[in-house]
Amino acid sequence: MKIGIIQMDIAFGDPVQNREYVKEQVKKQMETDPVEVFVLPELWTTGYDLARFDQIAEENAAESIEFIQQLAKAYHVHFMAGSIANKKHDKFYNTFVVIDRNGEVVKQYDKAHLFRLMNEEKYLTQGDTDGLFELENQPMAGVICYDIRFPEWIRTHLLGEQKMLVVVAEWPKARIDHWRHLLITRAIESQVYVVACNRVGADPNNTFGGHSMIIDPWGHVLVEAEEEMTTLVGEVNLDDVDEIRQRIPIYQDRRPDMYRY
Numbered sequence: 001m002k003i004g005i006i007q008m009d010i011a012f013g014d015p016v017q018n019r020e021y022v023k024e025q026v027k028k029q030m031e032t033d034p035v036e037v038f039v040l041p042e043l044w045t046t047g048y049d050l051a052r053f054d055q056i057a058e059e060n061a062a063e064s065i066e067f068i069q070q071l072a073k074a075y076h077v078h079f080m081a082g083s084i085a086n087k088k089h090d091k092f093y094n095t096f097v098v099i100d101r102n103g104e105v106v107k108q109y110d111k112a113h114l115f116r117l118m119n120e121e122k123y124l125t126q127g128d129t130d131g132l133f134e135l136e137n138q139p140m141a142g143v144i145c146y147d148i149r150f151p152e153w154i155r156t157h158l159l160g161e162q163k164m165l166v167v168v169a170e171w172p173k174a175r176i177d178h179w180r181h182l183l184i185t186r187a188i189e190s191q192v193y194v195v196a197c198n199r200v201g202a203d204p205n206n207t208f209g210g211h212s213m214i215i216d217p218w219g220h221v222l223v224e225a226e227e228e229m230t231t232l233v234g235e236v237n238l239d240d241v242d243e244i245r246q247r248i249p250i251y252q253d254r255r256p257d258m259y260r261y
């Protein structure tokens, strides 16, 4: 599976400009070096303009979902479409969306762990469902940024047949070493591919660190961006997961009878 991770700067509170950028990148990539899946960052339509969510969040994320559906069908490509500022029943959510190449919405997951350092708990409602989904009959899981600090939440997603974890983020440069170490650890401890998309650039409060990457289930970083705007391309072979799990059978050796959480 060939994947294009769109590591972008995000125009603060400007969905029109951000959608335009994504459209250009998808066109350029598909015309030069086509991929099967695109991944976008967290809150890629608005950034963390949370104080204006009452004006810029979309009712059921409808406009951005329709925009991605058009792109998916036009280029016949899947989208792990980052997360979108979403208004549902007069509440606001940070919602991860997956859309397949036929334009079907495969998954919506509301961020479960809200990040206080960026004031999410003041403006957003936390989700209470999981990020499990299937693409091309492959079970996968998707989570959002701060969620990766909770190994119990990640492991909850990876106890079944999932071979890939997708992480969409706006992770500041100040803690980019945590980002790298947590992602590599999540790949090794659950023996999965990790596909992670962060943003770059700055908003009024933070500078973001990039370093989007794809990590294999042995913990090798296969491709990694730096701090530039780029579409990072890499491939995953999900069959590798079985080989690693045979070599070190952690799922057979677990002792849930001993664990408290």
Ligand SMILES: NC(=O)CCC(=O)C(=O)O
Residues within 6 Å of the ligand: 042, 115, 118, 144, 145, 146, 147, 149, 169, 170, 171, 172, 175, 178
């Ligand atoms: N957008 C986020 O959830 C940021 C998480 C973060 O920066 C962290 O250190 O955790």
